[in-house]
Amino acid sequence: MEIKTKSFFTGGLMVMCALTLSACATTPKTDNTMTQKMAAIEEQEQSLTAQQQMLTQKEQELAMAQKKQKMMGTSDLFPPNAKSGECYARIFIPSKYTFETETVLTHDPKEKIKIIPARYETVEETVLAKEASTKLIVEPAQYKWIEETKMVSPAKTMLVAVPAVYKTITEKVLVRAAHTEWKKGTGPIQKVNETTGEIMCLVTEPAVYKTISKQVLKTEATTREVIQPAVTKIIKKRVLVTPPVTKEIVIPAEYGKVNVTRMVSSATSEKVTQPAVYETVQRRVMTNAGHLEWTQILCATNMTQVKISQVQRALLKAGYNPGSIDGVIGSQTMKAVNKFQAAKKLSVTKYLTIETLQALSVGM
Numbered sequence: 001m002e003i004k005t006k007s008f009f010t011g012g013l014m015v016m017c018a019l020t021l022s023a024c025a026t027t028p029k030t031d032n033t034m035t036q037k038m039a040a041i042e043e044q045e046q047s048l049t050a051q052q053q054m055l056t057q058k059e060q061e062l063a064m065a066q067k068k069q070k071m072m073g074t075s076d077l078f079p080p081n082a083k084s085g086e087c088y089a090r091i092f093i094p095s096k097y098t099f100e101t102e103t104v105l106t107h108d109p110k111e112k113i114k115i116i117p118a119r120y121e122t123v124e125e126t127v128l129a130k131e132a133s134t135k136l137i138v139e140p141a142q143y144k145w146i147e148e149t150k151m152v153s154p155a156k157t158m159l160v161a162v163p164a165v166y167k168t169i170t171e172k173v174l175v176r177a178a179h180t181e182w183k184k185g186t187g188p189i190q191k192v193n194e195t196t197g198e199i200m201c202l203v204t205e206p207a208v209y210k211t212i213s214k215q216v217l218k219t220e221a222t223t224r225e226v227i228q229p230a231v232t233k234i235i236k237k238r239v240l241v242t243p244p245v246t247k248e249i250v251i252p253a254e255y256g257k258v259n260v261t262r263m264v265s266s267a268t269s270e271k272v273t274q275p276a277v278y279e280t281v282q283r284r285v286m287t288n289a290g291h292l293e294w295t296q297i298l299c300a301t302n303m304t305q306v307k308i309s310q311v312q313r314a315l316l317k318a319g320y321n322p323g324s325i326d327g328v329i330g331s332q333t334m335k336a337v338n339k340f341q342a343a344k345k346l347s348v349t350k351y352l353t354i355e356t357l358q359a360l361s362v363g364m
Helices: 028-076 305-317 331-343 354-359
Strands: 004-010 013-019 087-093 096-107 110-116 119-130 133-139 142-153 156-162 165-176 179-184 200-205 208-219 222-228 231-242 245-251 254-265 268-274 277-288 291-298
Touching (some): 305 331, 331 354
Antiparallel strands (some): 004 013, 096 277, 110 268, 119 254, 156 222, 179 200
16 A cells, blocks of 8 residues: 655644545545645745845846956946046946746646545434423312301390370460550640640550460370391301312423434545646846946036936926925935836936936936
């Protein structure tokens, strides 16, 4: 039996997995996670390789430029055809490249063991949750309320006094008998002086009566027999209808539904042949090696405040902030110059080169 080993990283540790024709004991979820981690590691390795190649290429270019300078001897110690008032600096001109398309083999054809995971299904089952049981219960006694008439006192005979009955009668009583008496009278001639006598008349007064009321006995007081009935009252009474009874009841079993996962098919493996993988890549080919070259620049000899102000305005117009427009080459102005040089793919230097001035449309 052929046994292969496969290594991968997980949690910062390298794990070795022995592969036979059956399978490596991993679940599909773990296998996917390992594949993703291995892909990420491979991508990081490719990025590091590309950076290493670029660094090696830069070192080769610099070595070639230095070698070329030695071969040229002292004839290249000064700028050629220089004029009075001009300033030059030896600047490294980077190599020039072109891209060529090429089809390369990425992976050789290989065989691998494909794990077919076990298949499961979830079904619902009825399970016993609680077994049947019995329980004794007591049914309480039943009562009812009834009404009952109860004698408070029996019937009895009593003698009742019947009072006398009177009636009221009226009669006239003589108060004063009829009689005559003298009363002063009046006439045609009244008393004029003391010599004149008074007039007197004899008058008969009739008898005077008054009416009085009095009570006279109509019937005398007597007694009579009265029968007083018996006195009863209605009372409510609670009486037993059925006595308490003890019964046994059956409590049925309780069932519930649960989800059960069952294996439908077990895990298997099969051998899969992966074909060779090709990839079309672009390869960078050097067309002109990097070298040192005398380049005209602005320096203290030919640099004026007006010229620097023009450069600062041109940088600001192009979208690069040079700081104050003061005609002085400061750190902020040079930062703006370097950003402009990088954006225009010019040599990024610490000088204001003629190519930079031309790109900014500023004359020497």
